[in-house]
Amino acid sequence: MKDYAYPEVLVSTQWVEEHLNDSDIRIIESNEDILLYKKGHIPGAVPIDWQADLQDQATRDYVTKEEFEQLVSKKGISNDTKMVFYGDKSNWWACYAFWAFKLYGHEHCVIMDGGRQKWEAEKRPLTKDNPQHPLAKYEAKEKDMSIRAYRAEVLYHSKSGKPMVDVRSPEEYSGELLHMADYPQEGAMRGGHIPGAVNVPWEMAVNEDGTFKTREELEKIYLEEQKLDPKRTTLAYCRIGERSSHTWFVLTYLLGFPDVKNYDGSWVEWGNLVGVPIDRNV
């Protein structure tokens, strides 16, 4: 596929339709709109909701290893299941779920290129039936912190002048808005960006049909225009860490950066932190 660094992390809608009944794969739908799955989903697909399933509100963190094990075993996922993620908004939430599965050390994860939008556009089958998959046995690993950054590391990273990519809209980056245009403006005390971060809105990486751009196009954006260097540790962030997981995916798998971390605390944390600098210059 399009000459990517790790082309095996993408599958086409065609491939998914041909493998709907394979026993070693599990299709996961992850959306922003919580009703889309109920409205109709790929036959056999199970939903994962980033908020209800993956986050523990009490600790403002991801669920524990044991909770993750319980969650995925119930969906019939075992350690060697090949996970196929797809969803709305050009796979924005699917990439987030993919990142979360990687955080718990799941090995075989792929994204269906084009997501729900392309599947629907091609009039492939959708069903309202809720699949029942037999309970599986799952053993999660300790969280893989090599793909996740905490605030202390981000501060050190920023002060050391290391590369960062802010994947929010230009208006959020400049501090004019605290959330995407037309979303309610809440969540952070200050507007701006982390000093040293370049701005590449996440959707720059996708085509109108929801598929990823070619490697050549992506290199032009991230390497030529923004001068990001695959050899350096790079952090990505957005408002709450979901849009940036999409960019994390692009940099890691499509462009082959070996060391990219998602700062999931993102702007709602940084914009509110006491004693850390922000930048409003564009």
Next chain:
Amino acid sequence: MNKLETTIHQFQSLDDDFRLDLLLDYAEKLPVLPEKYQAAKDIGLNRVHECQTPVYLWVEVEQGKVKIFADVAEEAPTVRGIVSILVNSLTDASPAEIENIPNDLLFRLGIGQRVGMVRIQGLSAILYRIKKEVEKQLKSDHLDS
């Protein structure tokens, strides 16, 4: 209890999963936008800008009754569902009934946790818009007569 309060009460009495099923039912029964508003919608008029998903809204007050017409893309069933609740529950209400609906009513649907509070805020803007529009039309009717 007016129609909207009855609907909210119905949502509150259900568990999480059934609530979403009910919301999807509403999404599927949002009436089609009347032909007379189609052209205006196509050029972007009457869009509710507080909602990230494009929502188009028209309010009419005729002979003491309120009529609401709306359009929301099928790809956004959650927003469609909530708009449909408003359209179905508020159509034929009296202006006074509309005026008396508490502004935070949508927060009581019990889906804030799942939909995200921010989304509910955007949707509350639709209720606010309906109220303002009814108020405006009553005023202009008053001036006309």
